[in-house]
Amino acid sequence: MSRALPMPKLGLTMTTGVVSKWHKVPGDRVQKGEPLVEVSTDKIAFEYGSPFEGVLERIEAPEGTELPPGATIAYFSGEGEPEAPAASPEPAPTAVATNGAAPAAAAAARRGERVIASPVARRTARQRGVDLRGVRGTGPRGRITLADVMAAASAIVAPRSVAAHAPVGAEPSGVRGAIYRHMTEIGVLPIADVSTEIDVTELATLLERRKDVSWTAAATLAVARALGDHPEIGGGAPCDVGIAVDTQAGLMVPVVRECDRRDLRSIASEISRLAALAREGRLGPDDVAGGAISISNVGPAKIARVRPLPNAPQRAILGMGAALERPWVRDGQIIAAPVLQLVLSFDHRWIDGAPAARFLAQIARYLTSPTEML
């Protein structure tokens, strides 16, 4: 009895995935959860753990194949949990999948608005950031069970420090490959930018006292507040802000959700949590999905200025440098002050220069007088 292995749906925004590397060859025995295949999307590369135990019978999608979620990428044979119709002494429920017809069951589970999932599957999906709408249910009537969620959750980021060493001219794989393809797409967009520099004496004093809060967290709050004032910049997306994180494997952009409902401390702790997950290679698909805007902070490297590229389909990104001591004119006097450079890059197809300038001015105002945003 063969079982179809579908291309997983890794997060809400995934439309296609690329099979970037098979870890097994046909004939290999595979344990449940064992790394089986690496799948890349435009956002990220995932190590997809086998959802069942058995022998890899046939690979349908060789490395480099791009397919939508649900399409069969391989067939398995042998043990593990058998498909319901074969084992059940009763008439098979009409919606349960027969061989290779996995999407039928999934569709049945999703019939109407309601996803059919067991309570523990729902709880686990919540905890692990798995979107149940992308999970194929193997239970009766297509019910999503705990095992189905665990299989979906085993698709996690795999850091690959070697990925960057592909020979010149060859397309890299892994996380680097995901970044490579994403940047190739962004590179053709009409990106413009506006920039400014501000005296951040007040903010520096504040951060001196609040050791638990970073410059990035403060900028995130300022961006969230400015988004509230200028929602058109986010294109109507919820007030979720992506944070560029440098990891061994490459750039990751996890998203801090609902920044309009958070205070400075909550934003700071959420950034720490996501950054730690990113560095450990444990970000889930939904940690990187969506976002209205992102922030890239090169301050920790003591660099003055960065002009990043928007993380499309987001339309804008804020680049911030380090607050460096510079001569500054205040009340006609030249003084030494911590000066921060801000660059807002934006997709000119969506955002004009004037609103971009007003948006950046608003961010600058909040960062200059942080009491206004706290």
Place this chain on the structure above:
Amino acid sequence: MRTISFAEATLEAMREEMRRDETVFVMGEDIAKQGGIFGQFKGLPEEFGLQRVLDTPISEAALMGSGVGAALTGTRPVVDMHFADFITCSMDEVVNQAAKLRYMFGEQCSVPLVVRAPDGITKSAAAQHSQSLEAWFLHTPGLEVVIPSNPADAKGLLKSAIRSDNPTLYFEHKGLFATKGEVPDDDDYLVPIGKARVAREGDDVAIISYGIAANRALEAAKQLESDGISAHVVDLRSIAPMDYAAIADATARTHRMVIVHEAVRVGGAGAEIAAWVAQNCFDELDAPIVRLGAARVPMPFAPVLQEHVYPKAGEIADAARRLVRKQL
């Protein structure tokens, strides 16, 4: 440890407690002269005299009423019902008196009464001598309901029941009296009332049970093992108080649950357990909770029909298998 029968284990408990505390005495029908139908009182008159081992007339109401009255005066009576089915003749004494008096008298008295009630199905005892009625007493505030499944628990739980200041119904399955098992030879071997026993650890499915059905659950677990399914078997030992912590642990561990008792399924203790799990462990469930129990029919006399009425190991294993294989 010695291997003795369930009946001998209860007899040992009686003897030890009667030696330990001279206010402990026992009364019932045919227990002094005959020694009890399962030999569970044999030898007690010789050691303790007919003042403490009393044969009574065939009137369960009088017997139970005497037990309640004696308990109120400070003794620790053990009342034998002969068959659990006959408790029905003394329901007022149990439900309205024994269970309520401590409350009604503002704790100025207690009712340290033990009702021994041999219950359950044996060969062709038919509709009036085969019942398991524990759910009625689970429903009644003020009572403890204890149901051992093996000789060691039979001894430890009976001793705890006798020492308890609460009125306790001790249901002992007729089919268990002859079963043997290791029993500690210890005057103070007590099994606490309200603490379940994990009879077997497993990860795929929990089987919650008590009394003789717990043994059938263990048998089912053995059958499941050969299918590669590991069952977690919980023997509750008492249903009032109920060890909800053990039930919650089992749910969190396996996410799938079969509840089984020999009593009629409809309105049985399993219904209470299932409802509790659904309300308090909802987020742990991966499949519907399955209850197994006897059909809601008078127990047939015909041996062939009798075997169709209640869940045996095979049916328990089937239910567990279907849960694990996602057929339910």
